[in-house]
Amino acid sequence: MSSPAANAPADTATSGFSIGSLIRRPEAGSLIGFVVVYIFFAILGGAVFMGAPGWSSWLNIAAEVGIIALPVGLLMISGEFDISVGAVVPASSVTCALLSGQFGLPAIVGIGGALSVGLLVGFVNGMIVTRTSIPSLIVTIGIMFAVMGLTLGLAVLVKGSTSVGYVPDPLTKSLLGTFIGGMFNVSIFWWMGFIAVFFYFLHISPIGNWVFALGGDAESARNAGVPTAKLKVSLFMMSGFAAAFVGIAQVMTYQSAQVAGGQPFIFNSIMCAVIGGVILTGGAGSIIGIVLGTMTFAVVNQGIFFARLDPNVGSIIIGALLLAAVLTNDSFRALALSYATKKK
Amino acid sequence: MSDKKVVLELKNVDKSFGPIDVLHEISLKVREGEVLCLLGDNGAGKSTLIKTLAGVHNATRGEILVDGEPVIFSGPRDAQDRGIATVHQFGGTYPLMSVGRNFFMGQEPTKGFGPFKVYDRKKANKIAVEEVQKMGITRIDDGDRLVGGLSGGERQSLAIARAVYFGARVLILDEPTAALGVKQAAHVLRIVNEAKKRGLAVIFITHQVMHAMTVGDHFAVLIRGAIAADFRKGEKTREEITDLMAGGQNMADLEQEIEGYMEAHDGHPPKVEPAE
Numbered sequence: 001m002s003s004p005a006a007n008a009p010a011d012t013a014t015s016g017f018s019i020g021s022l023i024r025r026p027e028a029g030s031l032i033g034f035v036v037v038y039i040f041f042a043i044l045g046g047a048v049f050m051g052a053p054g055w056s057s058w059l060n061i062a063a064e065v066g067i068i069a070l071p072v073g074l075l076m077i078s079g080e081f082d083i084s085v086g087a088v089v090p091a092s093s094v095t096c097a098l099l100s101g102q103f104g105l106p107a108i109v110g111i112g113g114a115l116s117v118g119l120l121v122g123f124v125n126g127m128i129v130t131r132t133s134i135p136s137l138i139v140t141i142g143i144m145f146a147v148m149g150l151t152l153g154l155a156v157l158v159k160g161s162t163s164v165g166y167v168p169d170p171l172t173k174s175l176l177g178t179f180i181g182g183m184f185n186v187s188i189f190w191w192m193g194f195i196a197v198f199f200y201f202l203h204i205s206p207i208g209n210w211v212f213a214l215g216g217d218a219e220s221a222r223n224a225g226v227p228t229a230k231l232k233v234s235l236f237m238m239s240g241f242a243a244a245f246v247g248i249a250q251v252m253t254y255q256s257a258q259v260a261g262g263q264p265f266i267f268n269s270i271m272c273a274v275i276g277g278v279i280l281t282g283g284a285g286s287i288i289g290i291v292l293g294t295m296t297f298a299v300v301n302q303g304i305f306f307a308r309l310d311p312n313v314g315s316i317i318i319g320a321l322l323l324a325a326v327l328t329n330d331s332f333r334a335l336a337l338s339y340a341t342k343k344k
Numbered sequence: 345m346s347d348k349k350v351v352l353e354l355k356n357v358d359k360s361f362g363p364i365d366v367l368h369e370i371s372l373k374v375r376e377g378e379v380l381c382l383l384g385d386n387g388a389g390k391s392t393l394i395k396t397l398a399g400v401h402n403a404t405r406g407e408i409l410v411d412g413e414p415v416i417f418s419g420p421r422d423a424q425d426r427g428i429a430t431v432h433q434f435g436g437t438y439p440l441m442s443v444g445r446n447f448f449m450g451q452e453p454t455k456g457f458g459p460f461k462v463y464d465r466k467k468a469n470k471i472a473v474e475e476v477q478k479m480g481i482t483r484i485d486d487g488d489r490l491v492g493g494l495s496g497g498e499r500q501s502l503a504i505a506r507a508v509y510f511g512a513r514v515l516i517l518d519e520p521t522a523a524l525g526v527k528q529a530a531h532v533l534r535i536v537n538e539a540k541k542r543g544l545a546v547i548f549i550t551h552q553v554m555h556a557m558t559v560g561d562h563f564a565v566l567i568r569g570a571i572a573a574d575f576r577k578g579e580k581t582r583e584e585i586t587d588l589m590a591g592g593q594n595m596a597d598l599e600q601e602i603e604g605y606m607e608a609h610d611g612h613p614p615k616v617e618p619a620e
Contacts, residue, residue, distance in 0.1 A: 206452035206463045209445050216438030223420055223436055224450035284440040333440065337493040 029328040030276045030292040033321065037296050041303030049306040056183035057305075062298035063191035065268045066291065067246050070198045071239035073273035073290040077202075078214035078235055079282030080136035084125055085243040086266035087147035088118050092247030093257035094155050094164055101166025101257075102159060110166070111176075111248055118244025119237050121147055126233030144266075152259045162259040168252050177252025187249045194242065199287045211235070215282025271318065272297050275325040277332070284333065296321065348375040350412070351545045352397070352428065352514050357406035359396055366392045368570045370406070374514060379536060379546040381556035383589055384566035390549050393566065394516050397547070398430040399423030427513035431503045433523055439492030443484060446491050447472035447506050475505045479535050497528030501535045514545045521555050533559050553585050565589060 042050050068085050075082050092114035100110030125143055129136045155162055168177065178186050202208040210231055213221035222228045243265070251257045276293025278285030300321065304314035352374040359367035366389050374380050384390045395401045397408070399417030407414045410426050417423045420430075437446050445452075448468045456462035469487020476484045481501045484494070491499060500520050507515055517536065521529040529552075536559045539546055550556050556563065563580070565573040565588045573580075573588050580588075606612060 200460075204462050206454050206461055209441075209449060209452050209463060212441050212445070213438050213449055216440060217436065220432075220436030220438070221449065223430075225421060225424075226450045279440070283438060337439070337490055 027277060027286055027289040027292060029325070029332050030289045030296065033275060033325065033328075034292045034296045034299070037299050037303075037317075037321070041299055041307055044309070045303055045306030049303060052181075052183060054302070054306055056181075056185075058295075058298040058302040059188050060185040061301050062294050063185060063188040064246055064249070065265060065272055065297065066191045066294040067187070067194050067242050068239070068265055069269040069272035069276075069290055069294050070194055070287065071235065071242045072269040073276065073278045073285055073287075074198065074202060074211060075136075075235050075239055076215075076270070076273050076278045076280065077282055077285040078211050078232065079218070080129060080232065080235070081140060081270070082122075082125065082236060082239045083137065083140040083266050084121055084144040084147060085239055085269060086262040086264075087144040087151065088121050088240055088243035089247040089250070089262035089265055090257070090259055091121070091147050091151040091262075092117050092244035093251045094151050094259060096248050096251045097164035097166040097257035098154070098158055100168070101164060107168055107172040111172075114248050115241060115244045118240035118242070118247075120240070122237035122240025123233060125240070126236035129236065130229040130232050148260075155257075155259050164257045165255060166251055166257065167255055173252055176249050177254075185249075185253065187246075187253075190245070190249070195287065195291055202287055207231070212283060215284070268297065271322055274329070275321055277325070277329055279329055279333065280326070293325070348377055350374065351376050351410065353409040353412070354397075354403075355407040355409065357396065357403045357408065359392055359401060360404050366569050367396065367403075368568075370569075370571055372564060372571070372574075374545045374547060375562075376513065376545045377540055377543045378561040379540050379548050379559045380562045380564065381560035382547060382549045382564055382566060383551060383553065383556055383585065385551060385589055388566040389569040390566055391518070392569075394430065394518055394547070394549060397423070397514075398428060398516055424512075427511055428516065429507035429510070429512035429514070430516040430518060431500065431507055431520065432518050433520065436503055437491045437499045440490060442469070442488045443476070443491060443494075443502065444469035444472045444487035446502060447475070447487075447509075451510065471509070472502075472505075475509045476502055479505045479508070479538055481505075481531075481535075495528055495531075496524050497531035500524075500532045504532075504535050504539060508539060508542065508544065512544065514547065515539055516547045516549070518549050519551075520548070521550060521552060529555060551589065553582055553589070556585070557582060 045054060048054055068089075072082055072085060095117050096110040096114040098110075099105050099113045100107050121143060125136070125140055128134065128139045128143075132139075152162065155164055174186070176186065176190075180186060202211060210221065210226045210228075213224070213226055214228060214231060218228055243262075246265070247257075247262075272294040273285065273290050274280065274293065275296050276285070276289035276291065278290060278293075297318065300314055300317050304311055304317075350373045354370050354372045357367060357370040358365065370393060372380070382390055382393065392401065396403055399420045399422050402416060408417075409415065410428075415426065417426075438449070441449075444465060445468065448471075453464040453467045453471070454461040455464045455467075465487075473485060473487050479501055481498055484498060484502070491502065494502065504515065504517070504520075520532050520536075524532065533555060536546055536548060540559070540561075546559075548556065548559060561577050563573070563575055563577075563585065564571050565585065567588075
């Protein structure tokens with residue numbers, strides 16, 4: 001601010017681009033992981049996997065889980081888990097299908113209702129986690145079962161079955177559940193939108209700082225004037241919202257809402273975040289990392305079919321990737337910390 | 345005593361939790377540009393006293409005066425707004441975050457337009473590095489470094505520099521040297537002196553008499569929640585202070601007693617009777 005000379009010490013080391021600083025970025029591990037996994041399946045899967053069919057198949061998967069992995073990753077950075085997303089996805093699908101399909105209300109009412117369900121579940125999660133000392137893992141497992149039960153009960157009560165059909169109008173369908181070119185699900189673009197918003201929130205806005213502080217040392221953050229409880233509740237509401245959004249997109253795409261079927265999102269979203277360099281104990285992680293982790297996960301998930309491997313091999317690869325990710329997360333963190341002590 | 349201005353004063357402050365009296369009739373004056381060393385063994389009530397000063401607890405009886413005016417803090421934030429900052433052992437720093445982000449936690453500098461605020465990393469890093477260097481820590485020259493890579497002393501210094509930058513007038517340091525090695529502790533003591541030179545009132549809590557004697561102008565020894573001694577620099581020797589902290593028992597006597605016992609019992613220290 002004052003003089004260029006005073007600016008120098010802070011600037012020289014930050015503006016310069018070097019392999020060293022790139023390697024120390026938290027995303028480095030996930031980028032390497034993605035490249036390795038992609039090349040592996042590109043060799044096995046051949047031209048089809050590298051062409052549009054391959055890209056669309058793994059991007060569709062990535063978009064679905066990716067929208068949820070973003071806020072789940074944010075919660076993990078702040079030191080919390082959200083298991084309840086596995087129940088919010090079907091709950092929002094069923095809500096949307098019941099409101100707009102069964103009762104014939106306008107699509108916007110169904111969408112609004114479904115998103116409200118997600119926000120409400122997130123709010124309840126957040127309130128219980130901040131007001132009691134129960135770990136979020138347990139709180140959100142409990143809430144997951146409660147929401148699952150409510151969803152099933154409601155569907156059976158109103159519709160008498162565990163699936164509710166809904167045929168959206170063409171405009172809603174094209175915005176939320178269509179395949180562009182017959183291959184690329186429109187939710188890929190929604191995912192990009194979510195990425196942009198979350199990137200701004202975590203890395204550009206000042207509030208992002210607070211999210212890291214929550215996971216680093218919540219007590220000190222509170223002393224420094226960070227509204228920790230409010231922030232945590234908001235983060236849980238974000239993940240509820242994102243899970244509800246995916247539920248809506250599913251209903252629009254498949255024109256039917258299933259009471260069960262959200263469970264894979266629980267572990268998949270956490271895995272995407274961890275493969276993307278989010279540290280399980282909180283305090284570190286990045287949006288780019290979570291996106292790369294999601295892409296890696298999706299490539300393995302779909303690459304298996306293109307490579308004509310036994311699907312069980314895919315599970316083994318994902319398991320191994322997860323372990324490798326946790327190990328490299330640790331060593332990259334050590335590298336990042338060593339930066340300060342070894343520089344001089 | 346001293347002609348320096350009294351910033352913070354305690355008058356006959358009592359603090360009890362239910363039926364348990366933790367602090368009893370504490371009267372203290374904290375002056376600007378002076379270091380008050382609060383000495384005492386574990387359980388003497390040091391933590392309760394600083395929490396009362398920092399607005400975490402309210403006094404049960406008695407008065408706290410800031411600039412001569414009686415105040416009742418509504419919480420830690422209120423005390424901070426009045427310029428009373430507490431720095432704990434690890435300084436409230438976040439190991440996996442950068443120096444700049446640590447420094448401005450909760451008060452991030454922003455740029456940008458309207459609702460789209462942008463965290464101003466350059467400005468934060470620059471100010472953080474400048475302020476820390478002013479405090480004499482020249483090894484920190486890059487605001488993007490992670491705090492976890494700094495030494496314990498540097499982390500303390502960062503936290504102190506932060507408190508000073510955000511307008512602290514009274515700095516409460518809770519055992520800042522307890523977990524540090526000799527060199528690191530010297531580091532922190534230098535920073536304490538620097539803060540004092542800048543006219544801050546420092547309350548330095550420790551049970552290391554050597555550290556206290558290095559920087560202290562004024563000493564208060566706390567025993568079982570009461571002030572057992574209140575004296576100024578040079579009025580007592582190190583041995584006298586240590587004896588005071590040990591509850592008035594002469595350290596030399598204690599040493600002799602233990603040695604005598606060990607000689608009579610094949611070099612074994614005296615057996616401590618377990619509590620019931």
